[in-house]
Amino acid sequence: MPNLYGLYILFAREVWRFLKVFIQTILTPVITVLLYLLIFSSVISSSREMLPGVNYLTFLIPGLMVMAMLQNSFANSSSSLFQSRLNGNVIFMLLAPISDFELYLAFVGAAVVRGVLVGLGVWLASCFFAMVPLRHPLYALLLVFFCCGSLGSLGLVAAIIADKWDHISAFQNFVIVPFSFLSGVFFSISDLPEFWQQASHYNPFFYLVDGFRYTCLGVSEIPVFTSLWVGAGFFVLSSTWALWLLHRGYNLRS
Amino acid sequence: MDAVSIDDLSKEYGLLKALSEVRLTIAEGSFFALLGPNGAGKSTLINILAGLTRATSGRAAILGCDVRRQWRKARRQLGVVPQELAYDPFFTVREMLTLQSGYFGLGKENRPWLNELIVALDLEDKIDTTMNHLSGGMKRRVLIAQALVHRPPVVILDEPTAGVDVALRAQLWSFIRGLNAKGHTIILTTHYLEEAESMCEKIAILDRGRLVALAPKDELLSRYSWRQLRLQLVPESPVVLPDVLEAKRQAAPQGELLLRLHREHDHIGEVLAALEQAGVKFSDLWIHEPGLTEVYTELTAVENHA
Numbered sequence: 001m002p003n004l005y006g007l008y009i010l011f012a013r014e015v016w017r018f019l020k021v022f023i024q025t026i027l028t029p030v031i032t033v034l035l036y037l038l039i040f041s042s043v044i045s046s047s048r049e050m051l052p053g054v055n056y057l058t059f060l061i062p063g064l065m066v067m068a069m070l071q072n073s074f075a076n077s078s079s080s081l082f083q084s085r086l087n088g089n090v091i092f093m094l095l096a097p098i099s100d101f102e103l104y105l106a107f108v109g110a111a112v113v114r115g116v117l118v119g120l121g122v123w124l125a126s127c128f129f130a131m132v133p134l135r136h137p138l139y140a141l142l143l144v145f146f147c148c149g150s151l152g153s154l155g156l157v158a159a160i161i162a163d164k165w166d167h168i169s170a171f172q173n174f175v176i177v178p179f180s181f182l183s184g185v186f187f188s189i190s191d192l193p194e195f196w197q198q199a200s201h202y203n204p205f206f207y208l209v210d211g212f213r214y215t216c217l218g219v220s221e222i223p224v225f226t227s228l229w230v231g232a233g234f235f236v237l238s239s240t241w242a243l244w245l246l247h248r249g250y251n252l253r254s
Numbered sequence: 255m256d257a258v259s260i261d262d263l264s265k266e267y268g269l270l271k272a273l274s275e276v277r278l279t280i281a282e283g284s285f286f287a288l289l290g291p292n293g294a295g296k297s298t299l300i301n302i303l304a305g306l307t308r309a310t311s312g313r314a315a316i317l318g319c320d321v322r323r324q325w326r327k328a329r330r331q332l333g334v335v336p337q338e339l340a341y342d343p344f345f346t347v348r349e350m351l352t353l354q355s356g357y358f359g360l361g362k363e364n365r366p367w368l369n370e371l372i373v374a375l376d377l378e379d380k381i382d383t384t385m386n387h388l389s390g391g392m393k394r395r396v397l398i399a400q401a402l403v404h405r406p407p408v409v410i411l412d413e414p415t416a417g418v419d420v421a422l423r424a425q426l427w428s429f430i431r432g433l434n435a436k437g438h439t440i441i442l443t444t445h446y447l448e449e450a451e452s453m454c455e456k457i458a459i460l461d462r463g464r465l466v467a468l469a470p471k472d473e474l475l476s477r478y479s480w481r482q483l484r485l486q487l488v489p490e491s492p493v494v495l496p497d498v499l500e501a502k503r504q505a506a507p508q509g510e511l512l513l514r515l516h517r518e519h520d521h522i523g524e525v526l527a528a529l530e531q532a533g534v535k536f537s538d539l540w541i542h543e544p545g546l547t548e549v550y551t552e553l554t555a556v557e558n559h560a
Binding site: 004012013087089092095 | 344
């Protein structure tokens with residue numbers, strides 16, 4: 001019989017943890033994105049048309065929201081689980097009658113909550129610059145879920161595989177950050193040289209950014225269904241990876 | 255039913271055999287000591303029971319629940335006090351206890367028990383403190399409370415008194431004795447052999463992954479067949495002994511005579527008579543019965559020299 005209350009408490013613990021340090025976990029990322037917004041919107045002419053009928057600022061905001069969600073859902077599960085491993089207090093969860101799948105749900109669920117909160121924060125802050133519409137709320141929800149869920153799962157993977165903080169930050173700085181910067185948050189990939197345009201199609205973050213932009217603005221570079229499928233596939237793959245590691249007990253149960 | 259039953263349990267890490275076909279049962283309600291030098295496999299054994307380590311082969315069960323197949327049930331029956339002072343830096347003592355109780359599926363209804371634990375372990379002043387502000391002894395108490403949030407019938411304490419001062423140690427032991435009196439099965443590992451000797455009814459000794467002894471304490475103690483006779487000699491007493499006794503003589507401080515006697519073959523009366531015949535005069539005498547330390551050393555030393 002599943003331990004639903006245990007799952008809920010572990011999830012609550014994870015949310016509670018990042019709320020206890022909300023300056024670091026919510027406020028700081030929102031401010032960082034706000035700075036991007038200030039800098040890029042003043043350097044690049046706002047009148048420039050990025051997509052049909054979309055100026056630069058309106059183009060930038062949904063992308064920044066996705067980028068913030070990606071990075072923060074990853075940061076949440078990776079730092080929480082890794083710190084617990086390092087401190088040794090991970091055993092309190094491992095001793096409890098909580099299954100691998102329940103542990104996965106709790107951590108990824110909390111990562112989604114953190115991603116969504118940061119995303120909302122970015123949206124709120126962006127209202128001072130431009131009002132971005134939301135044309136397809138249902139698709140938006142799905143994409144946000146795929147985005148935060150995938151990165152929450154990858155955060156678990158990183159936390160399980162890593163042996164020191166160095167590895168976590170390497171994962172963050174050499175994988176998450178470059179892939180999110182190169183995902184067309186700040187530019188349209190059609191502005192890129194041919195090679196990088198092609199390369200972008202292998203970057204799952206690109207689909208998440210472009211798809212989310214579509215759900216807000218109603219225009220995008222690729223069809224929204226492609227983005228949804230890629231998002232779903234990415235979520236399934238990263239979840240499978242995390243669940244497989246948990247199931248094997250890799251670095252958690254010897 | 256047995257509190258713990260372990261059947262042919264082995265654990266290999268590559269070429270290293272951490273546990274080799276260990277077989278043992280622990281009766282419900284007993285006070286059990288698991289002893290052995292560092293690296294003997296005690297922690298591996300405990301971790302397998304707790305589900306933190308997976309055995310290579312063999313089976314283990316807590317109150318009849320297999321730790322792999324009925325893992326949820328098995329974990330609900332078991333409380334583990336880990337050896338390391340692990341703690342969660344984000345939460346206060348009360349928050350940690352509430353969370354831990356929640357992991358076991360227990361909500362508000364468990365609050366009276368948590369309060370009872372807080373009082374019993376003398377944590378009232380510290381419930382709103384985060385763990386990084388607590389002393390080592392306090393952290394140890396919180397770990398014990400955390401292991402007991404779900405009232406487990408079987409409790410494993412992995413070196414609960416390592417690095418704990420004398421006063422707290424006595425307090426912890428009286429608390430643990432109280433748990434045992436209420437029917438909890440207590441399984442203990444410790445390096446303080448005198449603690450195991452004074453508290454536990456049954457003792458298992460592991461050495462290099464093998465069970466080298468498993469017996470009630472008294473039986474184990476009687477297995478060591480040597481005792482010492484120490485005499486305080488009168489100053490001018492001669493100490494020329496007959497050959498039979500000379501062979502049993504051990505090095506002793508000036509003015510004393512020390513004899514290592516076999517429990518069954520050397521009758522104290524005969525030895526004393528022989529001493530008198532040799533003209534040995536003494537003003538006082540002590541007989542040192544062996545303790546767990548001697549038994550333990552004998553059982554674990556053989557292989558260490560090999």
